[in-house]
Amino acid sequence: AQRVTQPEKLLSVFKGAPVELKCNYSYSGSPELFWYVQYSRQRLQLLLRHISRESIKGFTADLNKGETSFHLKKPFAQEEDSAMYYCALRPPGYSSASKIIFGSGTRLSIRP
Amino acid sequence: KAGVTQTPRYLIKTRGQQVTLSCSPISGHRSVSWYQQTPGQGLQFLFEYFSETQRNKGNFPGRFSGRQFSNSRSEMNVSTLELGDSALYLCASAEASGGETQYFGPGTRLLVL
Numbered sequence: 652a653q654r655v656t657q658p659e660k661l662l663s664v665f666k667g668a669p670v671e672l673k674c675n676y677s678y679s680g681s682p683e684l685f686w687y688v689q690y691s692r693q694r695l696q697l698l699l700r701h702i703s704r705e706s707i708k709g710f711t712a713d714l715n716k717g718e719t720s721f722h723l724k725k726p727f728a729q730e731e732d733s734a735m736y737y738c739a740l741r742p743p744g745y746s747s748a749s750k751i752i753f754g755s756g757t758r759l760s761i762r763p
Numbered sequence: 764k765a766g767v768t769q770t771p772r773y774l775i776k777t778r779g780q781q782v783t784l785s786c787s788p789i790s791g792h793r794s795v796s797w798y799q800q801t802p803g804q805g806l807q808f809l810f811e812y813f814s815e816t817q818r819n820k821g822n823f824p825g826r827f828s829g830r831q832f833s834n835s836r837s838e839m840n841v842s843t844l845e846l847g848d849s850a851l852y853l854c855a856s857a858e859a860s861g862g863e864t865q866y867f868g869p870g871t872r873l874l875v876l
Contacts, residue, residue: 754805
């Protein structure tokens with residue numbers, strides 16, 4: 652079954668420390684992968700997608716097909732990074748929103 | 764362009780009542796999707812509408828229904844509310860039902876007592 656697993660419900664790190672939010676997926680193929688972020692009292696928004704291979708707000712995510720992972724990383728955490736982060740998957744060839752599978756989310760808390 | 768708007772922002776209902784939530788997409792967007800967000804289940808897909816047609820429906824009981832109007836505005840209705848329906852209901856719009864980025868609204872927080 653297609654599944655996205657974010658093993659950590661809460662991740663707390665100090666400001667300036669490296670951050671890694673884990674995401675593992677279950678899919679036999681090459682899905683499209685995303686990270687979404689929801690800051691306090693703000694809307695859920697797309698942070699990055701693996702096909703873009705871009706860095707947004709200092710975050711990067713590398714798709715590891717062998718380990719079926721798409722971990723989100725940032726070398727130096729900032730207080731404004733505190734938010735809820737969702738990893739999501741969409742099977743290839745599907746364009747519908749209904750096919751997007753979200754993980755349960757990880758709340759990132761950056762301590763000063 | 765104005766973002767996705769949802770009304771009302773907060774709602775308190777009692778069990779057995781029904782509720783209607785509204786979503787206005789970004790101007791020019793024709794695809795609207797609805798999600799239920801809860802702490803335990805995360806984000807779960809409810810429906811997707813495109814050009815007034817329901818394209819897909821998630822695994823929710825028939826008490827959950829929706830529609831889309833010719834101006835792309837969408838409503839979702841939940842009848843015979845249950846305590847477990849308490850959640851944040853998010854609406855997202857996209858230009859079309861394709862691989863484009865979805866833009867989310869602020870959500871309607873529903874509390875069922």
